[in-house]
Structures are given as C-alpha cells and as structure tokens.
Amino acid sequence: MTGTSQRDWKSQPPYLDQGYKSTALRAPSQSLVKIDPELAEMTGPAFGNEVVGALDHDLTRNGRVNGEPLGERIVVTGRVLDEYGNLVPNTLIEIWQANAGGRYVHKKDQHDAPLDPNFLGAGRCMTDEQGCYWFYTIRPGAYPWGNHPNAWRPNHIHFSLFGPTIATRLITQMYFPGDPLLAFDPIFESIPKAARNRLVSEFSLDVTEEGFALGYVFDIVLRGTSATPMEVD
C-alpha cells in the first residue's frame, strides 16, 4: 500500500556529529527502530490559504512599523519536488531568519547586532499548482555562536515543509552561493559531502528583479510518496 521512500542516509546528516557540539547530549544513542509505515505515517496535516496572510510571503513588508527594513532585498523562489520527480503543489512552507545585521527577533538571541524595528524575519506561503513558491525578504547576516572559538553561522534562511504526509516532514536551511563561512560551519558540514550543495541556493539573473531585488533559486526535494488511498477496514 505504501510507496513512501526511506530516509536516505547518504543525503542526511547523522544524529551525532563531532563538530556540532550540541548533538552530543541530544542525538539518540540507540538505533532507530524499524517501523512499517501505516495510515498514521501515510497521512498528515494539510494546510490551505487560510493560514497564509496577504503579506506572509513578503518579509520586506510583513514586519513594517514605521518604515522599510534595512538590508539587501532578495527574491527567494524555487520548486518543491519529491524524489520520484513529482511536483508538490499546495504545500505549506514556513521560513524564519536573522535580519541584515545577523540578529534574530528571538528574545534569547544575545548577539549585540541591532534589531530592525521593521523586520520580523518570519513568513510563510503555499506552493502553487506547479509546486513553485516565492518569497521576498532581506538577505540575512552572519552571526556568531558558541559552538567553538570564533564560530560564525553562514547566512541562511530556515525552511519548514510538510509535504503530503508526516513522513515527508522536513526542516532545513537554505544557504547562499560563495559564502566563505560554509567551509567552517559544522551544521552545514554535517551533511554528507555529496549532498551539501543541495542546500546552497543559486543566484539567478532571470529571477532578479531589475532595480529592486537580487534573485536566488532554491529547489527542495522531499521524500517520495505514492500511497494508494485506503478504502476499507
């Protein structure tokens, strides 16, 4: 009945990573237990336009109080696909990020870069019928963190996706091409080498809006599902 593809460990980081210190006490120490996906795992929540506000896809506008946010305006767009090559339409994407100075709105962010009163840094949108999504935002800044001496996170945007079932749930991060910090970032480097560049967006002049914003393309590939609906007990 199920056609859900497995988690591909050649694509996924391990739970325990020597470079990323917080994994030491939080990574499960025992092997994951095999389970045959049942209806619970072959279903999942579906969200529609009712959870997306008119400005939720535009982070340059959804946090304005008394002016425009500071920083470099960008367009981030791409397609959501699954491993089988199917486009994933009408699926919810949530994003959050630091501001141009590398500061999160989060109350516990101790970095002394300034908050921007006109930038929240959170948004969401639905993919369209072709599996495409579209955000306007500000290019996030790099920021220091406590993992090791002189540790800095590369510029990144957090992405959260549902896909059609709870087996396709994905939280990940989008990076920027040519960022020199990528080579020093244990979170990025935790990914198997051959798969890392899948999280680096591509600059695109086609997507760039003249006189307004640079364009970046970031495609996301979820696990594949081809479940047959269950009609009888």
Place this chain on the structure above:
Amino acid sequence: MSARQSLSQGHFQSPSQTIGPFFHYGLNPVEANYPHTQIANHCLVSEQTQGERLSLTGRVFDGKGVVVEDALVEIWQANAAGRYRHPNDARSQRALDPHFQGFGRCGTGASDDGRFVFKTIKPGPDQPGNAPFISVTVFMRGLLNHVYTRVYFDDEVDANATDPVLSRTEAGRKVTLLAKCCNTPDGLEYTFDIHMQGEQETVFFDL
C-alpha cells in the same frame, strides 16, 4: 522525453538541518508572544469535537537528564472514530469529525518547567488490532534530523498487549512508548516524557 521523466532524473532528498534555537517567532509565535500568527497550536479540540478529552503533557530530557527548553513538539492523530483527515484515509464508514483536524504544535519553552501540553482527544484505534496512539515528532537545537515516535496509553492494557508495533518493540523499552494516565481535578491527563539518551531513552522509529 516527457517532462515527468526529465524531472525524475537526479532528484535526491534535500538534507535535514537543525531547527536551531530561535524558531519560536516563526513557528509558534503566538505561544511565545511574538507579533505573528501560527498555523496550529497546543489545542486540537473545540466544544463540538467528539471524543474523550485528555491532556497530553511531558518534558524532553537530554543525555544528562536536563530538561530541554527549546524543543518543538508536533502531534498527529486519528479522530475518535479512528479516521485521519487526509485523502489517503478514504474509509467512509468511519466518520470524519468536522471539528477535529488532528494536528497540534507546542514548544517546550512557554511553561516554567519546560513542559509541552496538548489538549486533545483519545483517538480511536486506526485499524482493527491496533491500540490507540498519537504520532509525535520532535525538533530541537542539536538535532540534525527530527525524531519520530508514537505515544500509546498505559491504561489501554488489553489493546496494548496485542498491538503489533508494541509487540515487536524490545520488552525493556516498551515502557518508553507508554503515556502514564492520571485523573486530575482538571480531567484526564497523560504524561509522556521523552528521553533523548540514557537508560530510559525513548524508542524512536525510523520514519
């Protein structure tokens, strides 16, 4: 070559990355008092929802037994009739409940003691022979891939005894999948603590 074929070549899973410490204003901002809406919260029920009300609460512990205060917990479950609100569950003899979606989201940082609390109903068994359970997904800083488990109810003794997934679980670890029932003045409460490591390490499934 069809468009479908050309798409299907060279598409590999996007790698997972940690949710990090600062997700709250994006994913559960109402709960954490940020000026943004959220898509789902800790309360899955309204007055009209059918089924036995319960609270599902617990804490997440790291390998040193310290309470994790920056985890995000999501649950997904069938309704009281054992039906999921999803096109893959088209069993019309089990009624959908128009007042129940089945998805909840709660962070562990909103309460003083690092608890998640969901207000929901006990799901019906989703298949003949299955004990009732709730699916749980957990994200946190330090977790590069999320973890997935199922919560069963410790007072469902007979159903649990014959449940296929519980039966296949190593005897000594089965207890980590059972939420403990308690009748409180506020109603039925089940406690389900999640241990990332250690002697009580929760069974996480390879989903």
